[in-house]
Amino acid sequence: MIAFILKRLGMVIPTFIGITLLTFSLIHMIPGDPITVMAGERGVSAERRAELEALLGLDKPLYEQYFVYISNIAQGDFGKSLITREPVLDEFLTLFPATMELSLFAALFAIGLGLPLGIIAAVRRGSIFDHTVMSISLAGYSMPIFWWGLLLIILFSVTLGWTPVSGRISALYWVDTVTGFMLIDAWMSTEQGAFTSAVQHLILPSIVLGTIPLAVVARMTRSSMLEVLGEDFIRTARAKGLSPLRVIMKHALRNALIPVVTVIGLQVGILLSGAILTETIFAWPGIGRWLLESIHRRDYQVVQGGILIVATMIILINLLVDVLYGVINPRIRHSN
Amino acid sequence: MTTLSKPMAPPSPLREFWSYFSANRGALIGLYYIIFLILLIIFADVISPYHPYEQYRQSFLMPPVWEAGGSWAHILGTDDVGRDMLSRLIHGARYSMLAGAMVVTLSLIIGIVLGVLAGFYRGTFEVVIMRIADVMLAVPSLLLAIAVVAVLGPSLLNAAMAIVVVSMPHYIRLARASTISEMSKDYVISSRVAGASSFRLMFVAVLPNCMAPLIVQATLGFSNAILDMAALGFVGLGAQPPIPEWGSMLADARQFVQSAWWVVTFPGVMILTTVLAFNLMGDGLRDALDPKLKQ
Numbered sequence: 001m002i003a004f005i006l007k008r009l010g011m012v013i014p015t016f017i018g019i020t021l022l023t024f025s026l027i028h029m030i031p032g033d034p035i036t037v038m039a040g041e042r043g044v045s046a047e048r049r050a051e052l053e054a055l056l057g058l059d060k061p062l063y064e065q066y067f068v069y070i071s072n073i074a075q076g077d078f079g080k081s082l083i084t085r086e087p088v089l090d091e092f093l094t095l096f097p098a099t100m101e102l103s104l105f106a107a108l109f110a111i112g113l114g115l116p117l118g119i120i121a122a123v124r125r126g127s128i129f130d131h132t133v134m135s136i137s138l139a140g141y142s143m144p145i146f147w148w149g150l151l152l153i154i155l156f157s158v159t160l161g162w163t164p165v166s167g168r169i170s171a172l173y174w175v176d177t178v179t180g181f182m183l184i185d186a187w188m189s190t191e192q193g194a195f196t197s198a199v200q201h202l203i204l205p206s207i208v209l210g211t212i213p214l215a216v217v218a219r220m221t222r223s224s225m226l227e228v229l230g231e232d233f234i235r236t237a238r239a240k241g242l243s244p245l246r247v248i249m250k251h252a253l254r255n256a257l258i259p260v261v262t263v264i265g266l267q268v269g270i271l272l273s274g275a276i277l278t279e280t281i282f283a284w285p286g287i288g289r290w291l292l293e294s295i296h297r298r299d300y301q302v303v304q305g306g307i308l309i310v311a312t313m314i315i316l317i318n319l320l321v322d323v324l325y326g327v328i329n330p331r332i333r334h335s336n
Numbered sequence: 337m338t339t340l341s342k343p344m345a346p347p348s349p350l351r352e353f354w355s356y357f358s359a360n361r362g363a364l365i366g367l368y369y370i371i372f373l374i375l376l377i378i379f380a381d382v383i384s385p386y387h388p389y390e391q392y393r394q395s396f397l398m399p400p401v402w403e404a405g406g407s408w409a410h411i412l413g414t415d416d417v418g419r420d421m422l423s424r425l426i427h428g429a430r431y432s433m434l435a436g437a438m439v440v441t442l443s444l445i446i447g448i449v450l451g452v453l454a455g456f457y458r459g460t461f462e463v464v465i466m467r468i469a470d471v472m473l474a475v476p477s478l479l480l481a482i483a484v485v486a487v488l489g490p491s492l493l494n495a496a497m498a499i500v501v502v503s504m505p506h507y508i509r510l511a512r513a514s515t516i517s518e519m520s521k522d523y524v525i526s527s528r529v530a531g532a533s534s535f536r537l538m539f540v541a542v543l544p545n546c547m548a549p550l551i552v553q554a555t556l557g558f559s560n561a562i563l564d565m566a567a568l569g570f571v572g573l574g575a576q577p578p579i580p581e582w583g584s585m586l587a588d589a590r591q592f593v594q595s596a597w598w599v600v601t602f603p604g605v606m607i608l609t610t611v612l613a614f615n616l617m618g619d620g621l622r623d624a625l626d627p628k629l630k631q
Contacts, residue, residue, distance in 0.1 A: 018467055018470070018471030019475065139612060142612040144563055144586075144607045146567060147607060148604075150604070151600070269475075272476050276478060276479065276571070280570075280571060296572065300486075307479060310479060311479075
């Protein structure tokens with residue numbers, strides 16, 4: 001088991017080095033002089049130019065720059081924002097809980113709805129229910145979620161007035177940041193109604209972000225269940241006279257879940273991509289919006305550091321899924 | 337003496353493919369919709385009632401014809417500067433489809449060349465190429481595309497380039513995997529013995545036998561390209577105004593969410609239906625081209 005984990009870990013290191021090379025070269029691939037580009041139309045004074053060059057290490061040879069970059073990262077230093085002058089890691093850690101909260105609820109929505117829909121569709125294969133679920137999931141899979149979000153806002157916020165349009169909580173409430181998770185902070189705060197407001201703000205963004213994963217989970221669950229339901233041991237279980245519910249929930253589902261778990265793990269990247277769009281639509285103060293704004297503000301330090309942190313996180317999560325998969329399924333662990 | 341009846345000739349591969357493909361209703365709908373879109377982009381200048389940039393000052397944000405205040409002059413209404421929605425949507429198809437076609441062609445060609453070379457020569461070259469592909473797959477595609485556009489600067493062409501970079505690794509992996517599995521087959525060995533050059537082996541002998549999964553991936557890649565293009569346009573990193581690209585039309589329309597539903601709804605419907613059509617066709621192609629599912 002330990003050998004298996006170490007082997008997987010060893011495969012991750014070259015990928016990580018590759019990503020540092022990618023983010024490192026990002027700033028060098030800017031056509032022309034990066035400092036002129038960063039300064040934009042206002043231009044830059046000679047002192048500020050020298051200061052920036054020293055800050056970015058642009059006055060040193062390339063290999064030395066990369067070495068400094070890597071050793072800074074090893075010490076947890078991802079550079080400072082060119083605009084706020086705050087360390088990139090600090091900004092990331094402040095904003096991350098918002099994205100995490102949104103992604104968690106999106107995943108909950110996708111799994112909570114996708115699993116049962118997929119199971120029922122598989123059990124009632126060929127029924128109207130099955131066709132409906134599959135059609136909807138195909139549409140969900142093809143959905144431009146930034147448009148989907150706007151549609152839901154038109155319907156639920158503008159026409160029906162059920163949910164707020166943007167933000168994490170109504171401006172009427174002042175909630176102290178303790179954990180960074182608005183639901184928990186609002187729960188603990190003394191303000192009446194703060195928690196309800198936080199829940200209302202979370203509903204639409206979670207649905208929007210969870211739509212594509214929902215479609216993927218429902219499709220995957222259905223096809224995995226169909227495969228398992230055709231196996232001999234299911235026929236045996238049925239022949240033994242077990243109740244259909246028991247056969248489906250206990251014998252079939254357990255075996256069908258393995259590929260579904262992998263697919264859910266792979267959705268993490270999709271969730272973070274989607275978070276960029278969802279946070280933009282709902283003015284949700286998370287890392288997606290932060291990255292996008294830094295691009296528009298030409299804050300390349302944040303772009304560079306932010307992408308590196310996010311990519312590293314995804315690699316680690318994929319590693320975790322990989323290892324968990326090996327734990328669930330010994331055949332993977334012992335192959336090759 | 338009885339005459340042996342002539343054995344029935346096997347159906348031609350194309351006919352066999354079509355009989356499987358056309359049995360899938362969704363795939364046919366997708367195909368017809370794509371043909372419709374192609375006709376639309378060819379005849380956009382003839383069909384669209386107005387020029388997409390022409391502003392009609394007497395009618396800002398006019399609703400579509402079936403709403404109160406609508407008029408037959410602008411069937412789907414007008415946007416905030418009085419441009420005809422229908423004309424902009426029709427012309428928008430050009431940008432999305434052409435960008436999609438460009439992305440798929442470029443990433444397919446580069447991906448095939450690198451993938452086949454990696455699968456053919458193996459060794460260090462393969463390791464380097466595959467590691468780079470792994471790194472690119474580890475970053476979410478939209479994030480990577482955004483990073484590339486951040487470097488190159490926002491424009492329609494740069495956004496397309498970014499998506500080419502992002503979608504390449506999929507083709508590299510597929511082409512390499514199928515090349516490796518083909519390389520050990522007898523026909524490759526025999527043509528090698530017959531003295532075929534490496535180039536001939538790679539691109540004349542092996543490649544045609546690896547095309548099926550690549551064609552499926554290219555169709556699905558088309559829908560991803562359109563979706564990513566629109567997403568980049570939406571966040572302001574793709575096509576710049578006044579280009580009527582669907583994603584950037586949505587970005588302009590965002591401020592009218594509360595007042596003018598039609599400027600928000602129609603561009604999205606176009607994106608959704610186009611992506612859906614390519615996904616439907618891709619599923620159909622996979623079923624028709626995958627020999628395992630044919631049985």
